[in-house]
Amino acid sequence: MTTQAPQQFASDNYAGICPEALAAMMAANAGSAVAYGDDDWTQRAADAFRRLFEAECEVFFVFNGTAANSLALASLGQSYHSVICAASAHVETDECGAPEFFSNGSKLLVAPTSGGKLTPEAIRTLATSRSDIHFPKPRVVTITQPTETGQVYTIEEIRSISSVCRELGLKLHMDGARFPHACATLGCTPGEMTHGAGVDVLCFGGTKNGMAVGEAILFFDRALAEDFDYRCKQAGQLASKMRFLSAPWTGVLESGAWLRNAEHGNACAHLLADEVAQLPGVRLMFPVEANAVFLEAPVEVLDRLRARGWRFYTFIGGGARFMFAWDAQPERVAELARDLREAVADAEDTALAA
Amino acid sequence: MTTQAPQQFASDNYAGICPEALAAMMAANAGSAVAYGDDDWTQRAADAFRRLFEAECEVFFVFNGTAANSLALASLGQSYHSVICAASAHVETDECGAPEFFSNGSKLLVAPTSGGKLTPEAIRTLATSRSDIHFPKPRVVTITQPTETGQVYTIEEIRSISSVCRELGLKLHMDGARFPHACATLGCTPGEMTHGAGVDVLCFGGTKNGMAVGEAILFFDRALAEDFDYRCKQAGQLASKMRFLSAPWTGVLESGAWLRNAEHGNACAHLLADEVAQLPGVRLMFPVEANAVFLEAPVEVLDRLRARGWRFYTFIGGGARFMFAWDAQPERVAELARDLREAVADAEDTALAA
Amino acid sequence: MTTQAPQQFASDNYAGICPEALAAMMAANAGSAVAYGDDDWTQRAADAFRRLFEAECEVFFVFNGTAANSLALASLGQSYHSVICAASAHVETDECGAPEFFSNGSKLLVAPTSGGKLTPEAIRTLATSRSDIHFPKPRVVTITQPTETGQVYTIEEIRSISSVCRELGLKLHMDGARFPHACATLGCTPGEMTHGAGVDVLCFGGTKNGMAVGEAILFFDRALAEDFDYRCKQAGQLASKMRFLSAPWTGVLESGAWLRNAEHGNACAHLLADEVAQLPGVRLMFPVEANAVFLEAPVEVLDRLRARGWRFYTFIGGGARFMFAWDAQPERVAELARDLREAVADAEDTALAA
Amino acid sequence: MTTQAPQQFASDNYAGICPEALAAMMAANAGSAVAYGDDDWTQRAADAFRRLFEAECEVFFVFNGTAANSLALASLGQSYHSVICAASAHVETDECGAPEFFSNGSKLLVAPTSGGKLTPEAIRTLATSRSDIHFPKPRVVTITQPTETGQVYTIEEIRSISSVCRELGLKLHMDGARFPHACATLGCTPGEMTHGAGVDVLCFGGTKNGMAVGEAILFFDRALAEDFDYRCKQAGQLASKMRFLSAPWTGVLESGAWLRNAEHGNACAHLLADEVAQLPGVRLMFPVEANAVFLEAPVEVLDRLRARGWRFYTFIGGGARFMFAWDAQPERVAELARDLREAVADAEDTALAA
Known part of the structure; x- marks a missing residue:
């Protein structure tokens, strides 16, 4: 499995x-x-x-x-x-x-x-x-x-x-x-x-x-x-x-788990948002008010993220959605933030090299 | 609970x-x-x-x-x-x-x-x-x-x-x-x-x-x-x-549990049927071919059975249905058979006394 | 047409x-x-x-x-x-x-x-x-x-x-x-x-x-x-x-046509019913209370009626239905009664001859 | 009626x-x-x-x-x-x-x-x-x-x-x-x-x-x-x-009436369109290709047209629809064109006077 x-x-x-x-x-x-x-x-x-x-x-x-x-x-x-x-x-x-x-x-x-x-x-x-x-x-x-x-x-x-x-x-x-x-x-x-x-x-x-x-x-x-x-x-x-x-x-x-679970999801969404909002070329498509993060990013950045094994839905115009459940692992959120940061950097390097 | x-x-x-x-x-x-x-x-x-x-x-x-x-x-x-x-x-x-x-x-x-x-x-x-x-x-x-x-x-x-x-x-x-x-x-x-x-x-x-x-x-x-x-x-x-x-x-x-579970249910149905089929006034409404037993019995017998704590569906004309799942306890089936037997006997006693 | x-x-x-x-x-x-x-x-x-x-x-x-x-x-x-x-x-x-x-x-x-x-x-x-x-x-x-x-x-x-x-x-x-x-x-x-x-x-x-x-x-x-x-x-x-x-x-x-039309239909139904109710082998399946006549008659009688050009619905057991609308022609109802009478007579003759 | x-x-x-x-x-x-x-x-x-x-x-x-x-x-x-x-x-x-x-x-x-x-x-x-x-x-x-x-x-x-x-x-x-x-x-x-x-x-x-x-x-x-x-x-x-x-x-x-009826409706639509298309402030919203004419006209013009007894549907932005059936009377179409022309003129007069 x-x-x-x-x-x-x-x-x-x-x-x-x-x-x-x-x-x-x-x-x-x-x-x-x-x-x-x-x-x-x-x-x-x-x-x-x-x-x-x-x-x-x-x-x-x-x-x-x-x-x-x-x-x-x-x-x-x-x-x-x-x-x-x-x-x-x-x-x-x-x-x-x-x-x-x-x-x-x-x-x-x-x-x-x-x-x-x-x-x-x-x-x-x-x-x-x-x-x-x-x-x-x-x-x-x-x-x-x-x-x-x-x-x-x-x-x-x-x-x-x-x-x-x-x-x-x-x-x-x-x-x-x-x-x-x-x-x-x-x-x-x-x-x-x-x-x-x-x-x-x-x-x-x-x-x-x-x-x-x-x-x-x-x-x-x-x-x-x-x-x-x-x-x-x-x-x-x-x-x-x-x-x-x-x-x-x-x-x-x-x-009380109904609320704790939700608070945890929300917190993970903020965690990602805070880490990546300032990345060049990356933009929060919507203010983060719950457990979702919608990111607008260049296609090459999202491609690189996918190449690193990440699964996510994309939308017209380059948006990527990330959703955080009750079981979201903060260290895994951090990994996602790091991979996204590196994908941005790699894409920039490639662009400069071109 | x-x-x-x-x-x-x-x-x-x-x-x-x-x-x-x-x-x-x-x-x-x-x-x-x-x-x-x-x-x-x-x-x-x-x-x-x-x-x-x-x-x-x-x-x-x-x-x-x-x-x-x-x-x-x-x-x-x-x-x-x-x-x-x-x-x-x-x-x-x-x-x-x-x-x-x-x-x-x-x-x-x-x-x-x-x-x-x-x-x-x-x-x-x-x-x-x-x-x-x-x-x-x-x-x-x-x-x-x-x-x-x-x-x-x-x-x-x-x-x-x-x-x-x-x-x-x-x-x-x-x-x-x-x-x-x-x-x-x-x-x-x-x-x-x-x-x-x-x-x-x-x-x-x-x-x-x-x-x-x-x-x-x-x-x-x-x-x-x-x-x-x-x-x-x-x-x-x-x-x-x-x-x-x-x-x-x-x-x-x-x-293989799919079949074992069913065999067990069927067996329990037969267990009950075998125990009670010969009771006076009690009749199997249908041949027992799966995990269900439909019994026709006098209303007073069924009432007595209910008074002993048993739950079951009844149908027009005095029929009572018993269904046996994968978890049916044979000793509990035996209890049901015994209670039914006693209910029949009690009802007969009362009838004789009347 | x-x-x-x-x-x-x-x-x-x-x-x-x-x-x-x-x-x-x-x-x-x-x-x-x-x-x-x-x-x-x-x-x-x-x-x-x-x-x-x-x-x-x-x-x-x-x-x-x-x-x-x-x-x-x-x-x-x-x-x-x-x-x-x-x-x-x-x-x-x-x-x-x-x-x-x-x-x-x-x-x-x-x-x-x-x-x-x-x-x-x-x-x-x-x-x-x-x-x-x-x-x-x-x-x-x-x-x-x-x-x-x-x-x-x-x-x-x-x-x-x-x-x-x-x-x-x-x-x-x-x-x-x-x-x-x-x-x-x-x-x-x-x-x-x-x-x-x-x-x-x-x-x-x-x-x-x-x-x-x-x-x-x-x-x-x-x-x-x-x-x-x-x-x-x-x-x-x-x-x-x-x-x-x-x-x-x-x-x-x-x-007032709504009522006259209905009265006429009803009257025609009674007309037929009165004419044929006493025919041997023919029976009104239901009392005539509106504009419908349901007749029970031997199959051979109904077959003969059909052979004379009449269309009608039949039901299990030999029933034939006749419905009378606002335009029912009394002389045509009389024709139907006559044809039915003759069909009965013909069927009897055939039966006697057999 | x-x-x-x-x-x-x-x-x-x-x-x-x-x-x-x-x-x-x-x-x-x-x-x-x-x-x-x-x-x-x-x-x-x-x-x-x-x-x-x-x-x-x-x-x-x-x-x-x-x-x-x-x-x-x-x-x-x-x-x-x-x-x-x-x-x-x-x-x-x-x-x-x-x-x-x-x-x-x-x-x-x-x-x-x-x-x-x-x-x-x-x-x-x-x-x-x-x-x-x-x-x-x-x-x-x-x-x-x-x-x-x-x-x-x-x-x-x-x-x-x-x-x-x-x-x-x-x-x-x-x-x-x-x-x-x-x-x-x-x-x-x-x-x-x-x-x-x-x-x-x-x-x-x-x-x-x-x-x-x-x-x-x-x-x-x-x-x-x-x-x-x-x-x-x-x-x-x-x-x-x-x-x-x-x-x-x-x-x-x-x-052949199916086609003649349609031709007549289309012709009446063209009749109206030809008469009013050049009126100041009036515009055909769509080219006339069948039996409908959609006119964009100032609200005061449409109000005056209504005051002259005409019924028509209007749409957001001032559009008015006219539909011509098989029975459209050409002289009545001409009346509509004339009334519309006069409504335009009256509205202009009023505007000038203001």
Whole structure:
């Protein structure tokens, strides 16, 4: 297996299971338990969420982020309604049409943004651009916190978005695939950033927080959760041995690992950013506010980095993305910084020699 | 937690993770791995299936049986096609409309059966009952092996079914939620029971075979698998940390645990059946051919059994179901047999006293 | 063209456009009109319905019965809900999965009935048979008035059905493909048979009432109609030149033709039934309560009838269906009766000779 | 009714039924005819299309353009495939998510264009932009002929598009809501512009060509039409009295009205364009190549035009659209030109006076 290979930072999905999640999973493996979520572990995990969010929210556990976001969005509207999102939102760019599939046809209305952050103005413009029957009626706004490029909405920004949503009759969904990283950045409580700021539904990412599999969906307005359990079942998202999906949440939530893991990822991102930001020809494409670093660098520099064994995604125009998970090794981050520094130097030497 | 409570046989979903699956999951947890299935564990698991089935089949890993069967069926037809199944098939009775949801409207055409086994005659009757445009065109047959009540199709029976399917232009899908139990019963190879007998697509259950989560879909006709990976992705069934879904398969397949686990479940079912079949007023509702025992018994007997702490599903007319997983404790089976015996005796005493 | 061929009674869809509908269509053809329903004809047609039903209902015009019923049912539940109907309901037997398609997966739960009439008991049994998450939650009941075999629910029967619906939290939909025929039979007002008896939504058939194309959907509970115009648009049921779909309704409703047409169809059915009911070997399969006559007759009799040029649908066991539209010619009905009489006589002669 | 009001050019859907279509509908109304398309009129209409297109194509008749395009696109791919179209394509901007609904989730990939005309380069860029599983696989290209703003693809342009489609494994669909207008402009045969240029499927608009209701779908590659009749049925697009949908086609196709109607609309558009193109402050936003005229004019001019009783759609930046149907009255076009001229003059006077 590949397990001995040096660590890579191409994706925070490359990481394994964090110790707290694993321990809970192992504990849950003792003996038999009732299936389909009627077990004590699932109850305990839901309660842990309610305590953490200081709210009597409804909690559901599903397998992955595609399903979590798509089911949540589908529950907030009908097929002939539309969902306002950033042009760079994951639901728009990387879900192979899953939101449209689960909703049976809801259209995503995309707004151009900077750093993936929607604004009240952009929402208002899209939501009021048309009111005729030939255009799917806007009913939902989805924001990603932090965004796909690592930007974090301030609580004030979320409030101003939820305010325009209330005014226009729109529900507010938050894609929190890396929600803990935003909490770590803002230093606020989960409740402040969600129901306290007007969010109706949150998808809280477990996979990128250190679990093997699983996401949680939290409905702060419990009326919106009516029959959502049936929706999950029909859509193939009800785990028969639910305890293995829910127990890890007790591990990360009760121990505080959910936040520590995120803080560690964020810190590693800052570590890299601080080391390489001043390199000639290298530029941070976005301010580092979570666990992602997007670097703009000459193609020859990135090629040299790859030649040194590093894996990473690149984007049009020379951008390279590095993501730091709960298990990121600081010494390996330092190696990456050193290799990048040397790649820059080598490229310069070659250029001078030419 | 409930872990210290005595073992129950209400469902084979009550069991935990078998040692072989767990060991592989732990091994897979070392280091980082590429996401979304482009990792070595996933390749190794698919290869293990191909070796086991002695076929160059296409293999996909999804989260649960609802999704596995629904996606497989959807891939074999269009929304205006129909699927022939037994009236007692799980896809008809217990999936909350999932096959209809994933296919966007394919109708299930149900045949009454004995023990849940479809016959070539029943298939022919349904498939040829209508040929007008107002009736969804039959395109798929799905059989459950073993059936929901534990009956096992012989290879000859499967062959005669696939023969009528070929003749009528129907694809043959096998719901193998407990496929290994059928292999154990028939003593045949997995290949003989599937592609060797004309099955086009198999859903091989992992959860009931000792895994935490996960099912495999095998396309023996590889052309049918075209773009099935996109289908899984869109439907929320692509695991980001796929290794945790695939590695356990290497554990159970390579070690032979897949078959041993099933043999053990079957043996425990026979153990109970042998002990209680002769009890007065108690009757085996179906011959025991896999890991299920369905008992018909007086209501007062079942009530007494429940009063002794046993959990089980009951059915109209007084039937009680017991399912035996890989972890069934023979001494606990014996306890159940003893308690049932005593419940019968107590009920008789009470009846005499009345 | 086939227009000179003698009239057939195989289907009431074989008839053309009645004079009142045609005249309105011609009148609507003068000049230009705003598209998509914002025209005066559409307003006038909706008002005509509201007057006829003595209710401030919401009215929508769609192209055909498949869409009318499927969209109405879809609007009353979600994909994971189910719809209770008679086993012989058109939505179950003859819509190629349309209800499942428009709802993205709602399952139909079918009850065996006599003459296609659901009973409060059958509804209660189905609606309360399961309450677990693996079974799609019942939310809607649909009844066909008159039924597919021409039976008419009394107002009292509808009331007792709506009463159990209210009690169990179910919405009540009426498939009124031949609604006027039921009004003609009962001699009640349209309002008494619908909102007065607890019906939430009615699909009122235009095609079988003498129009070229088009059905109306009436929501008596206006809250249920929220955004239904968007639903129609997205589902391909919004006519651009809506006046041609709506104007004919003004013709048939304002002139009373809607009821006269139905009375005529009913009368012709009785005419045939009275003539042939006493023939030896011929039996009315169902009491004649609307415009349909179902006859059980020996195969050789039906064969002879066909040999005389008659077209009709037959059913398992020798049943033949005859349907009478607004344009049924009484002399042609008499011809059918005579030919049937002679076919019976001929068959008897042949039998005696054998 | 509004029928006596002066003619408006806001939409070509405001027009009534042309004499040739009406006559055929009246002829079809004589006597009874078999339902659901098994009648002579439907056969004759399909044959008329095959003659006109000089091809053995499969022909289907549906109710409106929303359904025609959405069903055709759905038949060319699966839910996890995507459709490439112009950003201004009607399927993207004005169908309330219908393509996504009928396909159960296919995403539209939009390319910015000038005048709504896709280019081979834009198609190639979109089709090859991603090849990972998180992005719906491109399978179809749809072009609108003429475009929404009245531009006409040359045959050479269509050929170059179909060529890149063939190369990339994409099917080519043509939205021909106003197909005859393009034929009139290019002076080519329908066959040359479609199968001769590599188009796989055409939606031929009937409503805008002078019919009351109805569109035709032509599959030049007959294999693509497999079971398309079932698809129409399930989707609520099978007319029971089909003759009224098909007969009008015989009227317009056999008489040549299909082309004459389009020529007339085009001529009226040129009439207006010629009269007003030189007015100060007024500008043709697009070259007039079909029956649409888009004018850019000062807001005060458009306001004055409205004050004179004219109805028209406006677009961001002051554009006004005028559409000319088969029944456009040249003298009424002249009135519009005169009123526009006077509105310009009045606005200038007011500006000078200020």
